[in-house]
Amino acid sequence: MAHTLAEKILLAHADADDVAPGDVILVRCDLVMANDVSGPVAFRAMEKMGAERVFDPAKVVMVADHFMPAKDARSAALQKRLKEWSDEQGVTFYGQGRGGIEHTLLAEEGWITPGIVLAGGDSHTCTHGALGAFGTGLGSTDIAACLALGEFWQVVPDTIRVEFRGRKRPFVTGKDLILAVIDLIGVAGGTNKVLEFTGPGAAELTVDERLAVANMAVEAGSETGLFPADDVTAAYLGTRTERAWNAERSDDDASFAGELRIDLDELPPLVACPHSPGNVVPVSDAAGVKIDQVYIGNCANGTMTDLRQTAEMLRGHSIHPDTRAIVVPATQDIYRRALAEGLLDVFVECGAIVSTPTCGACFGGHNGVMGAGENALTTTNRNFRGRMGSGEAGVFLANAYVAAAAAVAGEIVDPSEIGP
Amino acid sequence: MIIEGTAVIVPGDNIDTDVLYPGSYLNIDDPIEMKPHLFEGLDPTLCDRLQPSCVLVVGDNFGSGSSREHVPLAMKAWGVGCVLGKSFARIFHRNCINLGLPVVTCADAVGTARQGATIRIDSDAGVVEVEQQRFEVPPLPGFMRELIDSGGLVGWTRDRLEATEP
Numbered sequence: 258m259a260h261t262l263a264e265k266i267l268l269a270h271a272d273a274d275d276v277a278p279g280d281v282i283l284v285r286c287d288l289v290m291a292n293d294v295s296g297p298v299a300f301r302a303m304e305k306m307g308a309e310r311v312f313d314p315a316k317v318v319m320v321a322d323h324f325m326p327a328k329d330a331r332s333a334a335l336q337k338r339l340k341e342w343s344d345e346q347g348v349t350f351y352g353q354g355r356g357g358i359e360h361t362l363l364a365e366e367g368w369i370t371p372g373i374v375l376a377g378g379d380s381h382t383c384t385h386g387a388l389g390a391f392g393t394g395l396g397s398t399d400i401a402a403c404l405a406l407g408e409f410w411q412v413v414p415d416t417i418r419v420e421f422r423g424r425k426r427p428f429v430t431g432k433d434l435i436l437a438v439i440d441l442i443g444v445a446g447g448t449n450k451v452l453e454f455t456g457p458g459a460a461e462l463t464v465d466e467r468l469a470v471a472n473m474a475v476e477a478g479s480e481t482g483l484f485p486a487d488d489v490t491a492a493y494l495g496t497r498t499e500r501a502w503n504a505e506r507s508d509d510d511a512s513f514a515g516e517l518r519i520d521l522d523e524l525p526p527l528v529a530c531p532h533s534p535g536n537v538v539p540v541s542d543a544a545g546v547k548i549d550q551v552y553i554g555n556c557a558n559g560t561m562t563d564l565r566q567t568a569e570m571l572r573g574h575s576i577h578p579d580t581r582a583i584v585v586p587a588t589q590d591i592y593r594r595a596l597a598e599g600l601l602d603v604f605v606e607c608g609a610i611v612s613t614p615t616c617g618a619c620f621g622g623h624n625g626v627m628g629a630g631e632n633a634l635t636t637t638n639r640n641f642r643g644r645m646g647s648g649e650a651g652v653f654l655a656n657a658y659v660a661a662a663a664a665v666a667g668e669i670v671d672p673s674e675i676g677p
Numbered sequence: 678m679i680i681e682g683t684a685v686i687v688p689g690d691n692i693d694t695d696v697l698y699p700g701s702y703l704n705i706d707d708p709i710e711m712k713p714h715l716f717e718g719l720d721p722t723l724c725d726r727l728q729p730s731c732v733l734v735v736g737d738n739f740g741s742g743s744s745r746e747h748v749p750l751a752m753k754a755w756g757v758g759c760v761l762g763k764s765f766a767r768i769f770h771r772n773c774i775n776l777g778l779p780v781v782t783c784a785d786a787v788g789t790a791r792q793g794a795t796i797r798i799d800s801d802a803g804v805v806e807v808e809q810q811r812f813e814v815p816p817l818p819g820f821m822r823e824l825i826d827s828g829g830l831v832g833w834t835r836d837r838l839e840a841t842e843p
């Protein structure tokens with residue numbers, strides 16, 4: 258029987274002769290991940306389950322990233338608990354100064370290879386679809402069961418195939434591709450489904466840009482967003498992992514719940530306006546909106562690619578006097594590389610601040626939250642009401658070019674007006 | 678399983694977990710302490726209407742966004758008996774099932790329910806009654822029913838671990 262890529266991965270991780278959309282199966286995890294928010298809640302559930310040890314310490318990773326560095330005594334206690342638990346269980350722990358934002362970090366550190374199943378206690382675990390892995394976000398009780406048994410229950414999802422045709426125009430990035438998808442299918446259009454990204458426009462994307470695309474699959478309600486592995490994937494993984502993997506793809510005659518095409522030749526930079534990632538307009542339609550803070554970072558767009566795009570825009574400019582700018586490299590390694598390349602100096606010189614890697618203000622946790630009546634333009638993935646602090650603040654989502662241009666102009670502008 | 682309770686309407690579609698439980702309170706890991714922050718970004722007065730075994734009546738794509746289990750944990754801590762909705766976001770839906778909090782999808786019943794209405798749900802028979810009106814819903818797949826009957830994934834996993842112990 259013909260299968261989609263998602264079905265093939267799930268079938269390889271289940272005790273089933275075959276799988277079809279709608280089947281409820283138990284899926285074996287190759288990796289279980291949680292953070293300082295989801296981990297401690299999962300540990301409580303695991304204790305109630307009567308499970309003392311994790312199923313396989315080599316397949317468990319804990320990352321302190323949400324409230325890192327600790328914003329208060331409570332978050333410090335959560336990070337302490339995460340580390341002590343990790344040490345006791347003998348699992349890998351990435352703490353302050355040694356890791357970064359979980360999704361970018363796990364890809365960078367070689368934990369992710371095509372075809373694996375990753376259960377993550379964070380909704381943006383779908384990011385790992387960028388490398389052809391079935392990464393999916395789960396709640397803490399699910400994670401507790403994964404830690405105990407190495408399995409989670411899953412309704413086999415349908416797949417929507419998205420074909421990117423043509424070539425990206427200047428100042429258009431992976432961010433715009435996924436915003437275009439969400440605009441087309443809506444914030445619930447991918448619910449209980451997987452997105453699969455194909456076509457020449459997908460093949461040309463770097464892994465950094467694929468991470469940005471897959472990251473926001475959940476903003477369409479999807480379980481994950483898969484890029485079938487290819488030469489770009491292989492080149493990225495080359496120095497990162499020694500684990501063997503196969504480049505699987507959907508069968509030609511597999512059945513899809515939907516197929517859509519996006520012509521990149523026609524796609525302008527986009528902006529998702531408050532208070533929904535589905536509220537998408539071309540950047541020109543949002544031009545003129547005053548921006549109080551620009552935030553460049555997070556698990557979607559805190560990569561070297563994003564930081565280079567930001568520096569490209571900011572060189573020779575200053576941050577607008579009425580605007581604040583925060584740059585958050587996603588990992589410690591990206592931070593060091595950006596430092597070595599001189600990017601951090603570009604940011605600081607023009608009046609931005611550079612933060613340590615953290616989820617920070619993206620989820621309104623700390624480190625740059627917004628006040629009432631303010632607007633933020635960010636490269637993050639959610640702009641729900643109150644997401645970054647006050648419910649009376651507006652959050653606009655866009656790519657790093659658009660964000661950096663707004664930092665210079667003090668308002669939303671087409672990046673071609675500022676950039677090189 | 679029979680669930681009976683009073684309707685508490687949570688208006689709107691695409692209600693996300695950020696407004697249901699703002700991110701700044703994610704540094705709390707005790708469900709009792711999560712209670713006061715439920716609905717804080719949407720309408721904090723909704724908490725005043727909650728009573729043991731009430732039925733939350735919600736719109737389309739309820740619980741979208743973050744995987745934070747703080748939302749259904751706080752609902753359970755308030756004693757919410759069931760969430761009846763037009764449709765649900767995937768992670769929120771499975772979090773409820775995992776916590777043994779019944780979730781029922783029935784757009785027609787949601788459209789009929791008024792604040793304070795008596796709602797009766799027979800999850801095995803697949804019937805939702807709003808006051809005198811009766812609606813049929815497909816029963817949950819067997820595995821999900823098994824989970825809810827075990828009191829959620831904690832009980833189910835405990836049983837499985839005990840069964841496999843030498």
